[in-house]
Amino acid sequence: MPEYIFDESLISTEIQDALSPNLKLRPLAKDDFDKGIFDCLEQLSITGEISQKKFVEQFEEMKKAGGYYTIAIEDEDQGKIVGLGTLFVEMKFLRNCGKAGHIEDIVVHDSQRGKSLGRRIIDQLKHIGKELGCYKLILNCNEKNIPFYEKCGLTLKDVQMTLYTTT
Amino acid sequence: MPEYIFDESLISTEIQDALSPNLKLRPLAKDDFDKGIFDCLEQLSITGEISQKKFVEQFEEMKKAGGYYTIAIEDEDQGKIVGLGTLFVEMKFLRNCGKAGHIEDIVVHDSQRGKSLGRRIIDQLKHIGKELGCYKLILNCNEKNIPFYEKCGLTLKDVQMTLYTTT
Numbered sequence: 001m002p003e004y005i006f007d008e009s010l011i012s013t014e015i016q017d018a019l020s021p022n023l024k025l026r027p028l029a030k031d032d033f034d035k036g037i038f039d040c041l042e043q044l045s046i047t048g049e050i051s052q053k054k055f056v057e058q059f060e061e062m063k064k065a066g067g068y069y070t071i072a073i074e075d076e077d078q079g080k081i082v083g084l085g086t087l088f089v090e091m092k093f094l095r096n097c098g099k100a101g102h103i104e105d106i107v108v109h110d111s112q113r114g115k116s117l118g119r120r121i122i123d124q125l126k127h128i129g130k131e132l133g134c135y136k137l138i139l140n141c142n143e144k145n146i147p148f149y150e151k152c153g154l155t156l157k158d159v160q161m162t163l164y165t166t167t
Numbered sequence: 168m169p170e171y172i173f174d175e176s177l178i179s180t181e182i183q184d185a186l187s188p189n190l191k192l193r194p195l196a197k198d199d200f201d202k203g204i205f206d207c208l209e210q211l212s213i214t215g216e217i218s219q220k221k222f223v224e225q226f227e228e229m230k231k232a233g234g235y236y237t238i239a240i241e242d243e244d245q246g247k248i249v250g251l252g253t254l255f256v257e258m259k260f261l262r263n264c265g266k267a268g269h270i271e272d273i274v275v276h277d278s279q280r281g282k283s284l285g286r287r288i289i290d291q292l293k294h295i296g297k298e299l300g301c302y303k304l305i306l307n308c309n310e311k312n313i314p315f316y317e318k319c320g321l322t323l324k325d326v327q328m329t330l331y332t333t334t
Contacts, residue, residue, distance in 0.1 A: 041260055048263030058264040065232050065258070090255050091232070093208055094272060096215035097225040102269065105261060130332050137330045140305065146326065154328035159313065161321035163304045165297050 002029035005059060006069050012127040015120055022077045023117075025124060028070040028084070030059050036080045037072070044107035067091075069128050073108075073117055082109040085121040087128050087137070101129040103139035122152040169196035172226060173236050179294040182287055189244045190284075192291060195237040195251070197226050203247045204239070211274040234258075236295050240275075240284055249276040252288040254295050254304070268296040270306035289319040 004027035016025050028037075033055045041047050062068040067090070073083035085106040089099050103125050108117045129137045140160040141149060150156075171194035183192050195204075200222045208214050229235040234257070240250035252273040256266050270292050275284045296304045307327040308316060317323075 037260070045261045047261055050260070050264060054264055055260070058258060058260060062258050065234060067232060067234075068258070088257050090269070090271065091225060091229050091235070092272065093204070093217070093222070093225060094212045094214055097217060097221055102257070104257065105259065126330065134332060136332060138307065138327055140307065140325045140327050142325055146328070149328045154330045156326055157329040158307045158309055158327040159323055160305055160307050160325040160327050161313070161316045162324040163293065163321045165301060165303060 002031055004029055005063050010069070010128050010131055011071070012124060015124050015127060019073070019117075019120060020115075022075055023082070024074045024076055025120065026072060026074065028059070028072050030056060032072060032081055035074060037084065040081050040084055040107055040109050041105070043110060044105060069125070069132075071121060071124055071128075073112075073121070075112070080109075082112040083107065083117045083121055085125055087125040087134075089129075089132060089134060095135050098135040099133060101125070101132070101134035101137040103137055106139075118148065119152060122149075126153070169198055171196055172230050177236070177295050177298055178238070179291060182291050182294060186240070186284075186287060187282075189242055190249070191241045191243055192287060193239060193241065195226070195239050197223060199239060199248055202241060204251065207248050207251055207274055207276050208272070210277060211272060236292070236299075238288060238291055238295075240279075240288070242279070247276075249279040250274065250284045250288055252292055254292040254301075256296075256299060256301060262302050265302040266300060268292070268299070268301035268304040270304055273306075285315065286319060289316070293320070 006027050008027055011026060019025060033052045038047050038050060069087040071085055072081045075082045086104040088102040088104050092098055092100055106121055146156060173194050175194055186192060200219045205214050205217060236254040238252055239248045242249045253271040255269040255271050259265055259267055273288055313323060
């Protein structure tokens, strides 16, 4: 059994069943380094050169802290990760000491685009957020992606401001 | 000594020194419930009716998870919290397994507005983010607050989308 970053029981089988049979939607696993997780992530942003050791250390640190619900879609025919997304859960004092879910780092490998995998990832993260009792889910995106996220049931609310500390 | 949510050594004394002497900028403390933390927070958003027990439990859970850098400004003449803000730190696989800092829940009590306390809170959270090695700091805000955050050194980048699960 692979070691997962969160409990597999949070995965909706209904959303899994909407995927073709070779695609498995599941929590990120500790042995996913060998399945091309960084080939997938580097299509989203800068990843740097990460060793397997560093990946495993980061995985363990995130698992220990809790709050990291990273899901992966594996193409089981190829043994490759073809999609990723994270729900990062924040505890607040507001809203009756409620939880806010931050949807982060959604990516689908370009070899698999046009198959609604992005939509399945968002649906799954929404499912997890509701199961965990998050009072809201939020994400930041480029303006050009607004129509996609509106189709996923989200609504434009505010603006995002950024400060890059290293550039 | 009060019990703090994070190590006090991360507080910049330079930013503290810019405040009037009765105002102390420090990490959130476990005994801040009695100092009106919710009187302050309810000026920002819905807080609900939180007991001291629930506040302490949430404080302990956040401290155990790590990643919650909540700062408070206390008016020591009155023994009251008059400002709050949080840097919530996310571990990522992107950017060499880097850290992103989320600035959350900035509030200044209306009795203390016009004294640049909001600016001091942001400066302090920026300081903590840099000390921790966050590659970026982000926040979401209403369009009307863009000029304030631009003065704080942030730049408009993306949009925020939201899904409220309970409404």
